[in-house]
Amino acid sequence: MSWDAEFTHYFDRCADSMRFTALLLCGNHHEAEDVVQSAFLKLYLAGPKLAHRDGVEAYLRQIVVRTFLAERRRVRWKREKLTDVLPEAPAPGSSLSEDKLVVWQALSAVPAKQRATLVLRYWHDLGVEETAAALGCSVGTVKSTTSRGLKALRQRLGPEFGALWQEVSRGA
Numbered sequence: 001m002s003w004d005a006e007f008t009h010y011f012d013r014c015a016d017s018m019r020f021t022a023l024l025l026c027g028n029h030h031e032a033e034d035v036v037q038s039a040f041l042k043l044y045l046a047g048p049k050l051a052h053r054d055g056v057e058a059y060l061r062q063i064v065v066r067t068f069l070a071e072r073r074r075v076r077w078k079r080e081k082l083t084d085v086l087p088e089a090p091a092p093g094s095s096l097s098e099d100k101l102v103v104w105q106a107l108s109a110v111p112a113k114q115r116a117t118l119v120l121r122y123w124h125d126l127g128v129e130e131t132a133a134a135l136g137c138s139v140g141t142v143k144s145t146t147s148r149g150l151k152a153l154r155q156r157l158g159p160e161f162g163a164l165w166q167e168v169s170r171g172a
Helices: 005-025 031-048 056-077 098-108 112-123 128-135 138-172
Strands: none
Touching: 005 031, 005 056, 005 112, 005 138, 031 056, 056 112, 056 128, 098 112, 098 138, 112 138, 128 138
């Protein structure tokens, strides 16, 4: 099978999942779409050089997270500013509970690396080692970043944090 055909297969299989991951990381659909598009481009260019293609989905998720983090580092150098003037309406047919919106809003206020760690650990249910591999850091860094991220969410969400977090991370 040619790389173009394989790539089309991976895109069809993974695009929605990667868009959702990017949405959780970025907080808005437009930036998430840009991150996913960049990630698929990087995968397409790297594809012919990949020796083993059995872990492409995990590799693609890693590209999405690293692209998001790289964009966050570059954000201070950009002239354009992202604003929250108008909230984006959920896609037709999708039901977002008020709890999910509250948690997602709090999650968008957490620093990028902590947000990436929380998304990988709780929405994608990755282990500490897998998260460390995706982020390119040590297991200890993942543990401490997760702890700091959960602490930041607790501060933002208050006493109802535990119940909200459990409901949203289970129902994602």
